[in-house]
Structure formats: structure tokens, C-alpha cells
Amino acid sequence: MNNLKLDILAFGAHPDDVELGCGGTIAKEISNGKKVGIIDLTRGELGTRGSAETRDLESAKASEILGLSIRENLNFKDGFFVNDKTHQIEIIKIIRKYRPEIVLCNAQDDRHIDHPRAADLVSDACFLSGLRKISTDHDGTNQSEWRPKNVYHYIQWKNSQPDFLVDVSGFIEIKLNAIKAYSSQFFDPNSTEPDTPISNKNFIENVINRSADLGRLINVEHAEGFTSKKSIGVSSLENLI
DSSP states (O other), X not given: OOOOOOSEEEEESSTTHHHHHHHHHHHHHHHTTOOEXXXXXXXXXXXXXXXXXXXXXXXXXXXXXXXOSEXXXXXXXXXXXXXXXXXXXXXXXXXXXXXXXXXXXXXXXXXXXXXXXXXXXXXXXXXXXXXTTSOOEETTEEOOXXXXXXXXXXXXXXXXXXXXEEEOTTOHHHHHHHHHTXXXXXXXXXXXXXXOTTOSTTXXXXXXXXXXHHHHHTTSSOEEEEEOSSOOOOSOGGGOO
């Protein structure tokens, strides 16, 4: 039985969602000694460029760049997974296995239909995981209930209004290197595959510009934005940037 407890567990509907949405935050938390893992819901098999096998290799490389403690893929069906009991139970098993204090997940409102669907699925599973009368097991051992203290949604394609911003100055290069691990997805002048919204030559520059623009709002070099379904509290006004 795997007894590794994580501080932060990030979920993405597709490999590369987490890196693009909050790779800087993850890199920063790992540098601070936190144990962080990623769970990909699908293998991104419906992606226009590359293949599921390509994504497997790319996500492994990105994981090494970030320094993750674990990464798993639940092998849900890309484009067709739903927020139902069957899928919720699988995520509950993961939450109870790694017992994270914080869960990060997809945007609540976004261009890709899988993103808000994953946001609701993971958020609902986090709540249900805290109910002791829902029975699950891992490797034949009954799991006890566990509910993360907080669930936050990283911003993706849409420029959603963040509820809070994380200063990721100094970690943008690690984020970009992790993103670039998914080389099949981005601009390649020699590629014969179809163009996509993220394969144009300006996309990586746009990622940098967004983090710089969010950083400007809190007077730092780079930042990443998150939303929360519940109110966010601070222990002291001195903790604010």
C-alpha cells in the first residue's frame, strides 16, 4: 500500500493542463519542500496533434522537470468522461490514497468542454471523499475518509477574474520548460500535423505575457491566478502582498 501523503495534488483533464495552468505555483511549492503530485484524468487521446503514447512520454519528462513526487493517469475517456458516481469513486480513491491538504484542478469556465466538467467532477469528489459512509479500498485495504482543506481552480484559456494570485517570480523558466516538454503540441515549422489554437508560434510568448500581466496586478514579475468556490481567509493582514 502506498502511504505517501502529499501536501498538494493537482488534477488536469489532459496531460499539460496543470503545467499550463499552474506550473509555476507547483515549482515554487516544491522548492519550498512541499510534496506535490499530478493526476491526469485522460491521456489526451483526442488531441489533434501527437498521440496518447506521445503524451505519456511528454508528461513523464514534464514531471521530472517539475520534480513531482508522483504522477498518475486515470485513463478516463478524453472528451467523454462525465461527473457521475463511477468517475467520482475513482477520484475519491486517489484523494484518500494521497490525502492532500490542497487540491488544484481545472478552470470552472473554459473553452474546452472537458475543463469545467473536470472542475466539477474533482470538486464534487473532494467533498464526497470526506463522507465516511462512502466505502472505498486501495490494494485490498479499506480507505478512511479524507477531505482536502481547500480546492482551487487554476485559470486556463479564458481570462477569468482570479480570486487570488500567486507570485511565481523566479519560477517561470521551470514552468516554460515543463510546458515545452509537450513538444508535439506546440509550434514546429517542420510539423505536418494540423494547426491548433496552441500550436502557433506566439503561444509560448502569450503564456509569458499572461503571467507578467497577472504579476503586474500585484507588483511582482510573474503570477498565476486561481478561483475558489468558497471564501478565502487570511490569518493576518500582514500576510497579504
